[in-house]
Amino acid sequence: xxxxxxxVGGRVSGSISSLFASKNGADVLMIEKHQEIGTPVQCxxxxxxxxxxxxxxxxxSHNICTRVEGAKINTPDGNSISAKNKGLYGYILERKxxxxxxxxxxxxxxxxxxxxxxxxxxxIENGTVKGVVVRHNGELxxxxxxxxxxxxxxxxxxxxxxxxxxxxxxxxxxxxxxxxMVGLDVDTNLMEFHFGSNISPGGYIWIFxxxxxxxxxxxxxxNSPGNxxxxxxxxxxxxxxxxxxxxxxAVPVGGPVKKTYTDGLLVVGDAAGQVDPLTxxxxxxxxxxxxxxxxxSAEAIKKEDTSSKFLKKYENSWxxxxxxxxxxxxxxxxxxxxxxxxxxxxxxxxIQDQNLDSVSTFSLLKMVKGYPQLLKLLRSIL
Amino acid sequence: xxxxxxxxxxxxxxxxxxxxxxLEHDEWKIIxxxxxxxxxxxxxxxxxxxIEEI
Numbered sequence: 001x002x003x004x005x006x007x008v009g010g011r012v013s014g015s016i017s018s019l020f021a022s023k024n025g026a027d028v029l030m031i032e033k034h035q036e037i038g039t040p041v042q043c044x045x046x047x048x049x050x051x052x053x054x055x056x057x058x059x060x061s062h063n064i065c066t067r068v069e070g071a072k073i074n075t076p077d078g079n080s081i082s083a084k085n086k087g088l089y090g091y092i093l094e095r096k097x098x099x100x101x102x103x104x105x106x107x108x109x110x111x112x113x114x115x116x117x118x119x120x121x122x123x124i125e126n127g128t129v130k131g132v133v134v135r136h137n138g139e140l141x142x143x144x145x146x147x148x149x150x151x152x153x154x155x156x157x158x159x160x161x162x163x164x165x166x167x168x169x170x171x172x173x174x175x176x177x178x179x180x181m182v183g184l185d186v187d188t189n190l191m192e193f194h195f196g197s198n199i200s201p202g203g204y205i206w207i208f209x210x211x212x213x214x215x216x217x218x219x220x221x222x223n224s225p226g227n228x229x230x231x232x233x234x235x236x237x238x239x240x241x242x243x244x245x246x247x248x249x250a251v252p253v254g255g256p257v258k259k260t261y262t263d264g265l266l267v268v269g270d271a272a273g274q275v276d277p278l279t280x281x282x283x284x285x286x287x288x289x290x291x292x293x294x295x296x297s298a299e300a301i302k303k304e305d306t307s308s309k310f311l312k313k314y315e316n317s318w319x320x321x322x323x324x325x326x327x328x329x330x331x332x333x334x335x336x337x338x339x340x341x342x343x344x345x346x347x348x349x350x351i352q353d354q355n356l357d358s359v360s361t362f363s364l365l366k367m368v369k370g371y372p373q374l375l376k377l378l379r380s381i382l
Numbered sequence: 383x384x385x386x387x388x389x390x391x392x393x394x395x396x397x398x399x400x401x402x403x404x405l406e407h408d409e410w411k412i413i414x415x416x417x418x419x420x421x422x423x424x425x426x427x428x429x430x431x432x433i434e435e436i
Contacts (some may be wrong), residue, residue: 033407155394155407157397157407170426175429177430227428228430229430230431
């Protein structure tokens with residue numbers, strides 16, 4: 001078997017990379033280790049309006065759970081504030097359906113897909129990646145290609161096998177667990193966040209509505225004495241709701257890896273650390289970077305140049321698009337890491353009586369003038 | 383390290399922080415190859431407490 005491009009991983013970044021590579025005329029194979037694309041779910045499913053516009057696609061009603069227009073923030077002392085703001089407009093997706101739809105779009109554009117296919121090794125000749133060795137149905141198979149795109153998530157082995165350092169430090173890895181629950185009393189248009197060192201050390205708890213009385217209730221923790229599941233169990237024990245699905249995962253929140261390309265290979269998505277370090281959100285960033293990866297790879301095939309020198313275009317392009325945003329977000333995450341529960345309580349008190357629906361930077365400055373470091377944080381969130 | 387298979391959620395968090403690259407994530411299996419130095423990174427990040435020191 002021979003392909004122009006092999007994409008390792010069939011989630012958002014993999015499907016979008018393969019979609020745009022196929023759309024641009026490349027012969028693409030996407031491999032996925034699981035037997036079904038979209039499962040197991042490893043995401044809370046929130047995306048902003050701009051995602052669909054940027055991806056040149058319309059939202060499909062069957063994979064959208066609900067429309068969200070704002071957020072409710074709960075601080076450690078039990079206070080809360082709700083705000084609806086255009087910057088927060090978006091959707092909560094049914095990820096397992098959404099991911100499969102993206103793969104279907106990619107297949108419709110010409111991508112071949114192999115399921116239950118695990119990468120075992122890379123074929124490397126004269127320092128250039130020339131394909132993959134995979135296990136499929138118990139057999140080891142060599143598949144050659146001109147480019148490999150590593151879109152195999154936070155646990156990516158593909159890029160490491162090509163000599164790229166895609167390790168994440170433990171302090172930069174958010175350990176997550178999530179239940180989908182039924183029987184909750186939630187505002188179906190608000191995402192809810194709970195902060196506090198006792199309930200979610202190093203992270204936060206989220207409640208993302210999925211329509212009616214359903215919601216994803218999840219947690220991300222870092223450097224915590226207990227594991228994510230322990231804190232989540234503690235939190236849901238106060239809710240009178242029934243779990244219907246359970247998922248676990250990890251999110252890299254330390255910013256992008258140092259290098260995302262080498263001869264014949266690109267890294268994209270969680271594997272490349274292309275995740276917002278402050279929120280842990282990654283769908284829109286992965287999608288943007290995946291689109292760039294697909295387009296640049298297809299261009300490299302047309303120009304018959306898969307060298308590191310040419311593929312650097314990918315890194316230049318994604319950095320230009322999302323790099324400064326990720327840098328800022330990492331800076332704010334580091335500020336956030338230093339905030340105590342008392343800081344968070346005071347921040348909420350400072351802005352509690354304000355109208356946040358049309359918040360401006362100037363009005364925020366007045367609100368939190370006693371907390372200049374909090375202003376930076378707020379600006380990035382709202 | 384000892385992996386408690388009945389607790390594992392196969393999320394791959396442990397694989398991502400192994401400094402020696404001796405963990406492998408198969409479809410429904412985490413494989414620990416030889417050479418573990420018991421650094422404990424995988425224990426730290428496992429969301430389910432499915433890894434124990436021997």
